[in-house]
Amino acid sequence: MGNFSDDMLNLDTLRKILVREEDTIIFSLIERAKYPINSPLYDKRPGLSGSLFEFFVKESEAVQAKAGRYSSAEENAFFPDNLPPPLLPLRDNEQVLHPRGASININEQISNMYHKQLLPLITSNGDDRNYAITAGRDLDCLQALSRRIHLGKFVAEIKFRESPENYTRAIRAQDKDALMKLLTFTSVEEMIKNRVEKKAMVFGQEVDLKENDNVGKYKVNPSVVSRLYGEWVIPLTKFVEVEYLLCRLD
């Protein structure tokens, strides 16, 4: 994925990025599923302000901020307050997003969904005490999901620019339902759900040189990946799109 610029701001490029992002999300889920749930990682710790996981994410985001991660409009931090500045000069990105919409950040919702709903569906019970690696794998999943969902801002911006007249009335009326309707294409959503299920089958299979006993066994249940998209990723992306459009004329 390159830097977004006005040149890249077209639906065809963005669609390719979103499709490629599916692979990243599925790889990260498979890698997280390698470890059991490891729940002590998420318990509040007396010596820390929260859990070991929260500590890990805050510190990792600080390192990544210094390396310039959050200078990119595609990236949103989970703990965006008090991030250190980048060590190198900021990229002079063209600001392609509307400034108010650019600051939308629903990572708290994404994080809740991930921990409460998704994680128990993809991990086994147990505790192997590999907390540092597990936390890294969690952060990979969260960042991939967050990037995918917040790319909704770009989807919304492109769609608005392509036909402002379609959206303006609903935006002026602050009519969320009308906007949601304009952004919903059920057949496309079904296709995405089927595609990610197929990807989970391909990427999560046991590959061996000869036939093996593991045909039909997957590292992450493909129907969970389909459900992840149907129940959470697609609705949250559309939520971002609607929120973005609501302030597009401010």
Place this chain on the structure above:
Amino acid sequence: MGNFSDDMLNLDTLRKILVREEDTIIFSLIERAKYPINSPLYDKRPGLSGSLFEFFVKESEAVQAKAGRYSSAEENAFFPDNLPPPLLPLRDNEQVLHPRGASININEQISNMYHKQLLPLITSNGDDRNYAITAGRDLDCLQALSRRIHLGKFVAEIKFRESPENYTRAIRAQDKDALMKLLTFTSVEEMIKNRVEKKAMVFGQEVDLKENDNVGKYKVNPSVVSRLYGEWVIPLTKFVEVEYLLCRLD
């Protein structure tokens, strides 16, 4: 991968771990190949003691050390000096490795191989300035390769325990060639190279619901993955095994 203990110290369990590690290595290469080479990431920076990449790895390893990563005998840091202690009590792992062999760390060689040989083979030219994400993907590759290669210590320990008489004479004579010969099974190595090539084809393909134009196009060249194993991963693992055995009787 759980914690190693004497129970787990058998070749069958370890073989499964090494096979699963192949998937992790290939996923990480595919994810790195998503970005161009981004060479300014690796240039020396006046304000820093080295490159932005070195800075990123040192700081990331410090965070991971606090989360306990290097309390595990399977993990070796790229900048092992002055790592902070873990925040939580150390895992009381049984020490299954011989203490001198346990400290073997060839990450400098792995890092050289990765940057000078492998990276140019899997990335396109160009600079998209996504340095923070690129650095994270590099570190994932390096850590996966390092874990795989240093698991050679466990392979060597198991093989030694299974038949100490086979190894003792060569160890006492400090005969590296004889040890290398005892540890080399050409047909197994060929099988591994073929399997990782097949995995790269499966995991690196373009998956779509209908037939697409990308059949035979892979995100990472499968023959590069086979070469990675044949020229670097397998020889470096055996190098670790030999080094481990050389001090096994100390």
